[in-house]
Amino acid sequence: MCTVIYGCAANSGVVSMGQDNFMVSRQAATGFSGSGNLKADAFREANQYCTDQMKDMKVISAHEGEPPFLLGNSPKAEVQFKCVQRN
Incomplete structure (x- = not known):
């Protein structure tokens, strides 16, 4: 359950x-984590989708x-991508 004080990861x-x-996006529940891991997770999900x-x-x-x-300004990351035919 999410609370107003702590927010929710999305x-x-x-x-x-x-x-x-x-598009894949990630948002942390709090500002205590950086956006680097969020961005990496978004890239992994996008890559897996295409794979x-x-x-x-x-x-x-x-x-x-x-x-x-x-x-309300929690770390976030967004990746926009497309899946292309393999060479």
Whole structure:
């Protein structure tokens, strides 16, 4: 259960953005963790999604939240990608 004081960690899963583009986002529950691990987790999920389709991941863009991580601005990361045919 999430509380207002501590917040909730949020993981979007793979979300279609149309035209064969996808997005994965991660957000920490608190500001006590950096966004580096969140970004790595998002990349792993995106890569696994494409691997499951026997394709390679092509990164369109990647973003991380910026400190200070206070009052609702928790660490976050987002990866936009597409799955392309293997060579």
